[in-house]
Amino acid sequence: MLARRVMTEDELRDLPLRERKKARTRQALIDTALELFTERGFDGVTLDELCDAVEISKRTFFRTFTSKEDVAGAPTQDLWIAFLDDIESRDPAGATVLTFLCDALLAVIDRMPAEGWTRRVLLNLQLAEKTPSLDAHCRHLCDLITRTALDILTRRFDVPPGDDPRLRLALDMAVAAFHHALEGWAADPAEPTRASLTARMRDTFAAVPGALTLTLTPR
Amino acid sequence: MLARRVMTEDELRDLPLRERKKARTRQALIDTALELFTERGFDGVTLDELCDAVEISKRTFFRTFTSKEDVAGAPTQDLWIAFLDDIESRDPAGATVLTFLCDALLAVIDRMPAEGWTRRVLLNLQLAEKTPSLDAHCRHLCDLITRTALDILTRRFDVPPGDDPRLRLALDMAVAAFHHALEGWAADPAEPTRASLTARMRDTFAAVPGALTLTLTPR
């Protein structure tokens, strides 16, 4: 259901030829899709054009991605997949759920491929901001991830039973904080780097407790 | 951009004939769409069939709703619109943002039309749970609402400037809590009533502070 994550060329070497080819066309699709979409707009590029550019048939495209939105959202999706993988084995060390999740996200970002990763995520985010259907797709996916993460944590840890909303809420908060950090990062006029993203993340997560006690005073 | 909210027959009386007809076909579309979709599945009903049932042309459908998902998501959308309307004038009374937003939501739920409202929202929610594209649409819309709410609050109140994430986070928390309440409510085997929904909402909002300090202990 959820696609495999990106791999470096090194990781590719020791895979069967078939898998290598699949991974390469997948990556080629992502890269050219991001370029074409940012150049002429998401709706300004038809799938036929994209497939022509990568020299595959439309039928093959739909064996790799589930929709046109799916290919443009692949970079962040890869991030989420890696996140799920991380919390599967991360040591909680007695910390709160929120710092646990924050640490997981920071670690995952650190582990992403060096080559061109920031650019891909950046284009993905910028496209999502001006393309409603893409934004919708990403948010839906994000919710799937949240539910899966909830399952993982419930399985691994001794959490309050079924109808206690706290774990779910903590997950949603982490996702919200992460989103906010990404948003600000993508809009940053300065060259967005991995370091500037992690810095933003720490700031946003640190602001969460203050959000609870914030009050409204009329102008 | 955002559609008008539902109105009772009374409110309809003193509108020009044209507006009355439009509102009635809109309501007819929502009702029959919800029935057909729950009966045969969202993807099991074509737009042509829906339009036949309501005796309008497909062209007219798209003058009332922006997409197939839009008509199925109308009930919750109406709720959000009313929410925006409420926070436009609600008195903060020195409370925290979170209780302010919770109060707004409770008030809005209370103000919804008595006749068949719970059923419509319920069908909307249940459909969204099994229809990915509908879920995606609702979440996207929900984000639009959050941004608009942020604008309203920033305009009305003396909030921390631009890059302070706290207000945004508080809004996201409220939305998350609301979603969780709705989800539990829709899955409730007992007859879902307005009262049971508001009760769930209070519980969920009350659990928010505890979500921050929750820790993970291995099994």
Add this chain to the structure above:
DNA sequence: CACTATAACGCCACCGAGTGGCATAAACCT
């Protein structure tokens, strides 16, 4: 009441996303 302006509607042709089926070709495994 008649007459015009204006907004909504229906119809039709069209585009593009996504799917099923089947023949073909490439990669895998002795």
Add this chain to the structure above:
DNA sequence: AGGTTTATGCCACTCGGTGGCGTTATAGTG
């Protein structure tokens, strides 16, 4: 090398969504 498996290409098709335009119904005016 030869048979099996798996991916690919091609074709036809469905359905969601849009633009254009003629027609109908409502609103407004003398």
